[in-house]
Amino acid sequence: MEIHPAHRVRQGLTVRRWSPANELDEKHRLADCIIRPRQAQHAQLAWIEFTGRVADTGYSLQTVDIYRTERRMHRIASGEFHWTYTLGDLRITALRDGYVDMPVGRLRQNGDKPFGDDLPPQVALIGGQLRLSVNAFAIDDGNEITLIDTGASNAWHPTMGRLPEALDEAGIDVEKVHTVCFTHTHLDHIHGLVLADGRDAFPRLARLLVPRQELGLFRAVARLKRFHGMARPFEAGDSIGTHVDIIGAHGHEVGHSCFRVSSGGERILIWGDTVHVPSLQFDRPEVTWEFDGDQDQARESRLRLLALAADDLCFVAGAHLDSPGIGRVVRSGGAFRFEPL
Known part of the structure; x- marks a missing residue:
């Protein structure tokens, strides 16, 4: 056999x-x-x-x-801006950078058609807008910290930029953050390298990893000029240390990537902007986002990662899932359902 x-x-x-x-x-x-x-x-x-x-x-x-x-993954600590979980021998911490409110028109049906009066009722609005959490995630192996995404700092809306508070609240020493990886190079993911006062957020940063297809995009960001030379490329199939490997999830951006973290037989997919509006896109994963660089490719990546998470029993961590943004995906009829952890 x-x-x-x-x-x-x-x-x-x-x-x-x-x-x-x-x-x-x-x-x-x-x-x-x-x-x-x-x-x-x-x-x-x-x-x-x-x-x-x-x-x-x-x-x-x-x-x-x-x-x-x-399953053994469970929360061991939390506060206003952080939530820490075990994953095998690792600690995974969700860090809330804040939130951003976006118009409903950012959601797109097939054919790049925005919603109007047909917006599904499960999508809650605040002041007539969609509220998206903005999260980053820290992986602690006991020796050093790897950070996936860094939030927006003061580069976008004032409702973001709380990552330093989240790290402090979680008891994470920024001197131990030696590696920063970006799921992609949109501004709410990369600008946290620099504090609002202009200082480096991570003084002992040794590795800065950027999707290969987006190195040019990153090096065009003037505010992060001093990091341009440090940036090194990664691509799907690469591994980062013992516990992390890269899954391509292109579409939202040309190099958009997912980090699969494994320890002790448990796995979590830190998947960036695979889902923007969790109240809708698990139930209707065909719905895309106006800012997806390639909506068809983004839809295919979302369906593939949802199936991977549900069928391989991986936890997920999303930059725009409602904070803390960690949970699991289960199949529900012909679609999916998110269950927060």
Whole structure:
């Protein structure tokens, strides 16, 4: 019997072929290998994590439900501007830079058609506008911090620029932020490199990673001129250290990218601007955004990442999901549903 690709074992370990006859013994054997000294009740959870895709394992819905209720990623701290979670051996912190209000016309139906009176009722408006959270995310491996996106600083609306407060509230020492990665180079993601008073936000920054297709865009930003020479390109398929690999998610911008973070059999997709309006675009993922550079490509990337998150049981973290912007995606009929964590 050929081993399904989804059953390949990460980190060079070996897995036996699955069959109903040896399923229970195999679950416990793998749980012992992977999660020692976790308690035995996590054996089924470890099996599903280990194979990567529930749909390919022959498991019952009951087992899937066990997985969904017993996953270990959980919140361990929070405040007004930050929320910290465990992910395996890592700490993932959602950092609220603020929010921005945008006109309803930014949402686009097929054919680049804006909504009018046909705006679905589940989309809540504030003062007649869409309110988008603006989030960044920190990955702490115990030695140093990698920051995904940096917010807007004082480069756009005054409702943003709270990242320094969020970092301080979370107890994150900016001296330990050695790597900054951008999902893309729009202004609400990159300008947090420079504080409102003009100082460097991260004095010991050693690596600044930008999508290869957007290096020119980044180097055209005058406010960030002193960082132009430091910027280095990445592309889909690259890895950043031990725990992070890059998934292409182009469309919103020419190099828009998703960072898949993995530890202890758990995964989270830090996916930038894949979703702008969560009250609508999970249920109707075909809806695009006026500022998508290529709306068709952005739609395809969103559908692909939603399916990946739902089918591979990855958590997600979004720059414009309602703060803290972390949760999971489940299939719902022919669409998807977001469940905040």
